[in-house]
Amino acid sequence: MRVPRPRRPRQFRLADSAQQIVGGFLLAGPFVVTEEVWTLAESMSLLQAVLTMGVVSAIGYGALYTADTTRDPDAEQEVAGVPVRFISLLCVSVGSVLILALLFDAPATFLEGETDAGKVEITLKAVSVGSVFSIVGAATADSVFSK
Template structure:
């Protein structure tokens, strides 16, 4: 039996670089926030599922050297995959709130509505963030 492959801090650092690199332009684009205004919860959940599928497929489907059964896991979920999901959504959230995008693009909405629309915008931008995170993780 082969030893489980550990997930290193350097792996997460690479994911963070890719996640921020590709999500940045989408967090600051007014069109993403306009799309988010018109999305429903169903649309957001669909995008979250797409982000998870892209992340898992990019990590384990596109890289023949990786086997999720041989990686360190928490409750059967590979730590590398968990890290990619945290980076994909975390980088978008961090950028959105650090540059006050919700305040700028949603100033005419009440606070609860602003939070829901921000979640929807995050689900849009996370599609691109996960691509960057997975790509840098696979390349380096």
């Protein structure tokens, strides 16, 4: 009888993050420059933004570990019990939306007349909305190209 070897965590590579970045930026762009997203963000509460980030996390985790049945979260590198791949995915999806929003000067364009504090709050809400779409692109690129 053969004794199974313990599974070593799969190494998370820089190439994995690069794949996520391509997918994240690809789907983030259209939502950063859409006035409707910024109008929606203005009317959202902070609770709604936090709940939206919960949805983003659920989509990301589901895409990485439920939709892709070949990937086991327990067999990956972890930080504080959370897979590094998932942490990277969240950072990429939120970061890509935020970077594009700032590069395109979207807060100044769509939030004229707002105070600086108001612009920061609304920008964070808009980032939560854009991240819903960005995480789909990032997770898809990660799953398709990491085989």
